[in-house]
Amino acid sequence: MSGERVASVVVDVAAEATDKPFDYLVPPELEEEVAIGSRVKVPFGPRKLVGYVVGFPAERDLRHLKPILDVMDLTPPLTPELVKLARWMARVYLCPWITALQAMVPAVLKGKYRRVLRLGPGFVSEGFIAGAEETLVRALQKKGELSLKEALELEGVSRSLVRRMAEKGHLVVEERVGDRTTRKRQTWISPAQPAAVLREAAGKLPKNALRQREMLHFFIEHREDILQPALLSRLGATKSTVDRLVDKGLLHREERETYRDPFAGRSFEKTEPLSLTPAQESVFQKIVAPLREGRHRTVLLHGVTGSGKTEIYLQAITETLNQGRQAIVLVPEISLTPQMVKRFKGRFGGRVAVLHSGLSHGERYDEWRKIRTGEVQVAIGARSAVFAPFPDLGLLVIDEEHENSYKQEEQPRYHAREVARRRCAEHGAVLVMGTATPSVESYYRARVGGYDWAQLTERVHNRPFPPVEVVDLREELRSGNRSIFSRSLKEQLQACVDRGDQAVLFLNRRGFSTFVLCRECGESVECPHCDISLTYHRTNQTLRCHYCGYTRQVPRECPSCGSSHIRYFGTGTQRVEEELARTMPGLRVIRMDVDTTRRKGAHERLLTAFGKGKADVLLGTQMIAKGLDFPGVTLVGVIAADTMLHLPDFRAAERTFQLLTQVSGRAGRHDKPGRVVIQTYSPEHYSIRMAAEQKAESFYREECRLRKRLRYPPFCRLFTLLFSHPDRVKLMQAGSRAARFLAPRLPEGGELLGPVSAPIPRIKDRYRIQIIIKYNNLTDEPTGFVETLRGLKAGLKDPELRLGIDRDGVSLSAGGDG
């Protein structure tokens, strides 16, 4: 047995006891395939498990080792760099190693599937073949397809033969999940004989074989391949007609693999680089200087809305590709709009893979595979695209770096910003974080020199910023206006529509959905399983819990006191829409919220309609706040700016400032000047005032001053421990025990707060409490305290108790206990 290699494998069981690599022998026949990052099947106790090869230990004891049973992919799904990254993530974000590894591969690779072989389009039967190759080809010709297992049972057929043939295109290896193919195939029909032969055959057909004759004539004229569905619809024929002609050897039918391109059928107009303005040029240089030297830098690009950041990304990517390296662009899911995709596809065409949540598993897998095989060099996508398996990453752009959605709220609870920094450091790549409204953390870090700082303070071609008017809603009430719209906003809206322009009305969803309130006792109707008000959905007259999905009919009487004086309260998008219809009849409104965009493609359809001028007003929630660029929009209205200010979250002011600044940036981006109206109950609040006055610098200074005084990030870091249990008493006991355990073990500068009731004290019948730990370590390196937390988690005895640990959570009111 000497000379055999040993591989360390992390198996796919996310449990404490299995959260470490196990050693296996690499059998000689798999020697060539097994690499770091390979997915393998291994025996584990009585079971067979899937796992990832994470290393080849030098020290080894071959006794008792079992062999690896199988290698599951021809190309390892992960690179050694990603395997290493996963190790780091497991430590930093307190998750099992396998959970981090799994986060990096497409969902298709996590399910059960079988591998099937077929002859590939590159196979030419005339070529000389012999031996095992011939055996395999003959078998495939006979059966059409074979499972990999069946193929390997054939005389002399080995994995390396299969791999070689696949590389030459003689074989296609396909992964199938259940019955669904994960690689899409399409059927192509082509003439199998010269035109003369077809003509002759057509003449010999019986009179009533009309369809067959038509089809033959079609191929006499069209000598090229055609997709079967296209052929059938063109001739109004059925598949059986094709079947007959194929049987007679007149037509040829072939299945070819295709990528499911979600943007198929859409062409993207090729765009050329714009010549950069001097301000853009100087930012561009800050990015490409380290890029050319292959030096890792992080650049915070603080550029006002419409300052031309995207154009800089595009040109920096071109530079990266010219160097033979690859680039990743991260955008928040909601701004991964067709508009955005168009800009990248327009510049880089087929060199771009797009990864977003609207894709089916199969489509996502296709895009991922293009990245893994090197077919594309640019990946654009939401958070998880940070794991795009490029071998030589040169540039990573995080657009709208302040966005919450870069933090994953479930295991592994990583922040894409941190993962990106880690990857870029490893590759000697440049990380560009662009935004008009940096997170306070990034702003501070750039200020103290941790990041290179690049600023764009002017819009392209000096287009002016729209003037912002702040309307005090309390004043409106005092003067008797009970409408959702202030007099000013209403006037502006009317004027805008009269000019033939368009308006965007923005409503913050959080804390502002419509709920039902009893006017006698003041109680709102709550979810029986979660301590939270139910939300009113007008379309089907129901009340729904947004946390657990509980739904009930709108009650006629108050569930608390029996009074019949209940009314809907709050301002949902639906209510704004109704009020618009009442006060400004004839106005054409497109509403965009979770309800109208649930269906696939709806988001895009609505935006396109608005862009084509099919509506006067675009009314929506967060999802319309950023990225949109419509020339016709000259008015932006914010219905209520302060709904977020009152959330129990130290980032409330930051979020308010960011949102208002972003929303305001949607007006007057082109030739026409724009204006903004912000309605609020707290006009004097600094976040609202400074957003309106466009004083970013002042806002960040003020916010840093407050955070420093109250000791919040970036002046400390946080762990949030969320405990939940169906039994409130047991939960409280567990919380106190945990606090007692942790108190003497805190890290440097540690401070333990709690346990206190979580912002939402009960969800799905589980009570929730939290402990917050502040500490000083401002580097990303895991501390000994992480081990303490692991110890705490491992030591939980009560199977009903759940503990979720979040490092640097972005929202104190969210967070799970998984």
Ligand SMILES: Nc1ncnc2c1ncn2[C@@H]1O[C@H](COP(=O)(O)OP(=O)(O)OP(=O)(O)O)[C@@H](O)[C@H]1O
């Ligand atoms: N150098 C340039 N010359 C001419 N037009 C430009 C130039 N750079 C950008 N633009 C145009 O200016 C507009 C704003 O640019 P871009 O969308 O790149 O800005 P941005 O900073 O990414 O905006 P936001 O963050 O607000 O979405 C776009 O219509 C873009 O085509």
Ligand SMILES: [Zn+2]
């Ligand atoms: Zn509920």
Ligand SMILES: [Zn+2]
């Ligand atoms: Zn009541």
